[in-house]
Amino acid sequence: MSNLNSPSPAVVHRATWRDYLLAITACGATTVLTIPLHDWLELVNTVMLFLLVVVLVAARLGRGPAVLASFLSVGLFDFFYVPPRWSFAVSDAQYVLTFAVMLIVALIISHLTIGLRVRAQEAQQAAERSNALYALASQLAGALTIEQVCDATEHFAQRQLGAHARLLLPAHQDTEATPSHESLVPARPEQSPLERTITLLAQTAFQAPRNHGMQQVGDDGHLYAVLPLAGSTRSRGVLILSSHQSGARELDGHRSLLDALATLVATALERLHFVNVAHQAQLEMNDERLRGSILSALSHDIRTPLTSLFGLADTLTLMQPPLPEQAKEMAGAIRDQAMRLHRMVSNLLDMARLQTGQQAGQLPLRLEWQPIEEVIGASIQLLGHSLDDHPVKVHLDADLPLLSIDAVLMERVFGNLLENAAKYAPPHTEIHISASPEGSHMLISVRNEGTGFPADRLPNIFGVFERGAPESSIPGVGLGLSICRAIVWAHGGRIEALNPPTGGAEVRFMLPLGTPPTIEPEPESGTSPEGRS
Template sequence: MSTPISPLTSPARHATWPEYLLAIAACGLTTAITIPLHDWLEPVNTVMLFLLTVVLIATRLGRGPAVLASFLSVGLFDFFYVPPRWSFAVSDAQYLLTFAVMLVVALVISQLTISLRLRAHEAQQAAQRSDALYSLASHLAGALEVEQVCDATQHFTQNQLHSSMRLMLPGHGDELAPALPTQAPLSTTMALMALAVYRDYKGHGAQHAGDDEQLHVLLPLAGSTRARGVLIISTSHAKAQQLDTQRTLLDALASLVATSLERLHFVNVAHQTQLEMNDERLRGSILSALSHDIRTPLTSLFGLADTLTLMQPPLPAPAQDMASAIRDQAMRLHSMVSNLLDMARLQSGQQAGQLPLRLEWQPIEEVIGASIQLLGHSLHGHRITVQLPDKLPLIAIDAVLMERVFGNLLENASKYAPPGTDIHVQAQTSPGQMQISVRNAGAGFPADKLSHVFEVFERGQPESTIPGVGLGLSICRVIVEAHGGHIEALNPPEGGAEVCFTLPLGTPPTIEPEQDLEADGGPDAAPDATLDTDLEARR
């Protein structure tokens, strides 16, 4: 996957005694080669050979042996080549300048050679690390699971940093969990530090010297929108200083891992979205089939059963009861199918942002009354008590859809209320909104489902014998939210179940005083009659 850094001899390290001895031997070899050529070589050429030896020693052995070779070359040149030979005495003072220049040049050349070698060593390390990071990025780009991200990252840290790593990812709530089940759990101190680094994901991480004689470097994995986890690099204390010098590499590693984890997250989100879209298409196809293939025979079945109940002469009593039962069950099934189709249409319009609303300024008490009258015998003998303030303002609503909301809430309340109990409808205003509630005296909603009862096909009591498919409250939520309101389910302290929803008030139009209308010759009942006619036509 990645190539480990080659074990080059570092120019900054301390030389060993064998290397000093090798420098002395090299200077001695240069002297042995040049002594027989003394009569043919000029002193300046001999100096060049000694300087060449210093360069070679600096290149191969480092700074210490090179400095030793510089002084040793000056001494050998003085002893063997400067008159009087075979002694360190100097007959001409000019040779002192030669010695000084030779020593300075040798030291400068050795230093330049060491610096050049150091730069070459750093350039080679940087190139190898760039190749390793490129290789890691390639493997992370092709990773499809978190396990593959961990494997690629572990291989990189072992080869390039000679360390081990652990990847901590966010779990339930605000906790961090190991990315792999095989990873050892963190100590309490490490877990708290990792959580702090995760929360401050825009920081620079932290370091911790653990009781296991290892240094742990904690790096935040910062994504574009939020933290993706914490990367922990662990190494021995002996290699801690080396790890400190690799901060740029560590930051690059953390950035690559964070990018890979974020990519996996968005790929998973896209996959889930695609599944939901496919589910939505399938549901639309099923509902379309229901619309064309089931509603028509249901209508025919209801009509035939109703005809049987009205036949003259009447059918025998058992047959009459069976025909009535068939008619009632067909009507119930027709109502369920209608709910399914209405829910599909409402959701499609809501998702497209085009849910058609015919908003008109209406008195809410008339909508409530129309809903109660429409339900009729389906309320199962429950008495409906309506408590409204004396002066409720008009509210901009789609009266037909809002009748559907009250009808579903009242029918649902009557199903689950004990026989003979009252169902209470209340309305009141607060700044900017109207609050409406429907409450019964039943057992209430299950406490663990208060936030789910408005979901599609969700029922308060899944095993209940009470008929229904769990669409009534879902339809209510879609209609209320389309009006800009909010709906919720409650269990009041006094018992029973309560559904509350709010509607925005807006600014209703000004209604002229009654005497003005009479002066204009307009009867009081005309607007109400027009409203009733309009509601009846829209049903």
């Protein structure tokens, strides 16, 4: 295993025996063409022709044939043109210097020509890859599904790297869970499973996306490159590239290209994720708006006949002369049920109003500094006979500070909590209310002695239309706790439901204390403001 951080290899032509044969043929052809012109050509011009052949061989055939052409040109020049001709003997020592300079110049020219050729090939290859990356970026920018991202990535890897590409994505892409707690699954489920070693490498790269990619030779002899897809907020998956055949060029020689490919794929996956999140948020917003409109319309249309029904039933119970006892009991039952239904409709209307205010970013509150004990007492009085079977025990710390609250809305919170506690508790059991300061907040608790909340429903107990027991015969529509949460949040507090170890169900919420105003003591009777009697 190694990191994909080596530089890009030079583009060097691998010479074959045909290239060497062509180099020999070129030198021989030059000799054949220049021998008849020996009497008219100066030796220096003949040297230039041989150097030209070396340049052409270097430009077309590569380094090895160019070196061979350099030595062969010097030998042919010595044998055919330098006196004494037709032998390798040298009559003048100056020709030795000529041969040395000719060989050195030929080698230097061949080296420079090959370097220029390599640079030109690299520039052409870089331009082709830039165009390919631009085309890939355009395809990924227009991709609407992960399937299209896979198609574009696989096509690019095949064309530019001669490799097969596979995408591994988090099992739950719609969450922002920690990568260490997530598993990877293939983007195309129909693909064959990977080797266990490659899968472990992919999981490691997913958990540490800022690290370099890794390469591994698999049991099948193929080279695998594992690239993390690091997004702006979290890792979006892993890209695995594998060579198709043994002896394929190593993928770690193209680090910059692989980095660009991983960045483009990660950006495309992150864009698809946020598009999906925005789409889901828009759908939820539309659902909430439609539901709020329906609730508001129904609540307004139902409250008027309910009020009339309650008034008529109450009038029947107070008629003079009084109705027969059985008829009076039936009228009282109609009145009580109408009142219960009126409370349900009021909850619906309140929930619609609260949701509308939250969506608009403003929930109007009439904040005043109030003692919490008065709000609790008013809520207990408001429920009246609903708490006859459940004595309420209030436990308050001494000298509780004032709270900046909307007393009407806070009474609604206590009313809903007390009503829920009474409905889900056995008859003749107590309901406990406590309040005490905790740091910069006041902790308030309402607890009953019932069976508690179902453990599996606790995370969603404050949701709209959520009930502790969905199939229960206890009346209600599941809005009471939702209203409590909305009101507490509007006051800058937080709320939670739990099952305490002592049994029963408990709802706790915390409200910020703030800094209450200073209350000046009233002057004693008979004393003037200046202290004179």
